[in-house]
Amino acid sequence: MAIYTCGHTTPDSDSICSAISLAYLLNKIGREAIPARQGEPNPETKFILEKFGFEAPLLKTQFAGEELFITDYSDKGQAPADIDESTVVGIVDHHKLGDITTSAPLECWIRPVGCTNTIVKEMYDYHGVEIPADIAGIMMCAILSDTVIFKSPTCTDIDIKVVRELAEICGVEDFGALGMEMFKVKSQVEGVSARDLILRDYKPFDMHGNQVGIGQLEVVDLAIFDSIKDDLESDLEDLRVEHNLHTACLLLTDIMKEGSEVIVASADNSIFENAFDVQLEDGKVWLDGCLSRKKQIIPFLEPAFA
Known part of the structure; x- marks a missing residue:
């Protein structure tokens, strides 16, 4: 076989x-x-x-x-x-x-x-x-x-x-x-739907019984998202509701500035805020130096649900 x-x-x-x-x-x-x-x-x-x-x-x-x-x-x-x-x-x-x-x-x-x-x-x-x-x-x-x-x-x-x-x-x-x-090539977003962008590099997680989805888009200049950011925010919330997630996050990672703007859709924003000691503004926050979902997001967010 x-x-x-x-x-x-x-x-x-x-x-x-x-x-x-x-x-x-x-x-x-x-x-x-x-x-x-x-x-x-x-x-x-x-x-x-x-x-x-x-x-x-x-x-x-x-x-x-x-x-x-x-x-x-x-x-x-x-x-x-x-x-x-x-x-x-x-x-x-x-x-x-x-x-x-x-x-x-x-x-x-x-x-x-x-x-x-x-x-x-x-x-x-x-x-x-x-x-x-x-x-x-x-x-x-x-x-x-x-x-x-x-x-x-x-x-x-x-x-x-x-x-x-x-x-x-x-x-x-x-x-x-x-x-x-x-x-x-990875930075090309023109003509791609918000949902397809969110799911381009998306992973689901079970965090202490809470369903969480985290997507990431790595680009050379965050300005390419200026005209579609509202659509990304709206569709991220739609995704959260459709899949019965507690929290859905999308990392917009600028590899040149070496940081990520994180869009958060959540049933309780305080979970994310407490995990990273930040205050979300309109459901978003810039995390300086954050390039890795695996090492800089999951190890902090998962314990916050305990």
Whole structure:
């Protein structure tokens, strides 16, 4: 039986690229694997795949009766709806340990680094498998994306070392320039609906029994949101009500200014305000230096619900 490698719902570049890179590795060590995705690639991911000659992985949202190697998450809220009917044979991830459980032992590669593909690179090294240039290219780009070209507080020396090694393999001399090109693609919002923007990089969480959704848009200039910010605020509240969420947040992250304006729709704004010791103004606040949902939002917001 083939193993499906697949990342979280609303996939980002790391989720899709790690599914591809992990599947290649598994096949090389004699474990038949097929990369998959749970949703449509975002513009940045499409750019990365096209640049290095890849098609998007198989779209698959049902895994009952299948073997599944999870990439880039371990929270059940980001898993396929039928995950309990699948056999999870492994997890490779760089986030907090989530609530997925299994009935049998499994392979786990969970490390506090900036990107899942950094860990996959360590898996290649462990198994002594050579990385092809095209695989190295998408892995490198995923790390540049997740670490915000090394600016994110989640970035480690290991991520930087791995990017340099992958850049040499794929023949990219100026990976910083490629990273900026990626983020310019990521900044394109013209003609995209408010809901699609909110869900472009969106993750659901269960915080002490409260359902919370957090989206993030990383751009090179927040001014691109000036004409659509009201629509984003309105639709974020609509999303909260439709999905019966306690709180929905959208981080508008300016990678040049190195901070985020956070739009908050909540049944109780004081939860967010107390978590970050801030006062929301018209449901918004600027958090200087905030680039990471994983490290600078979730660890503070989740305890506030306890």
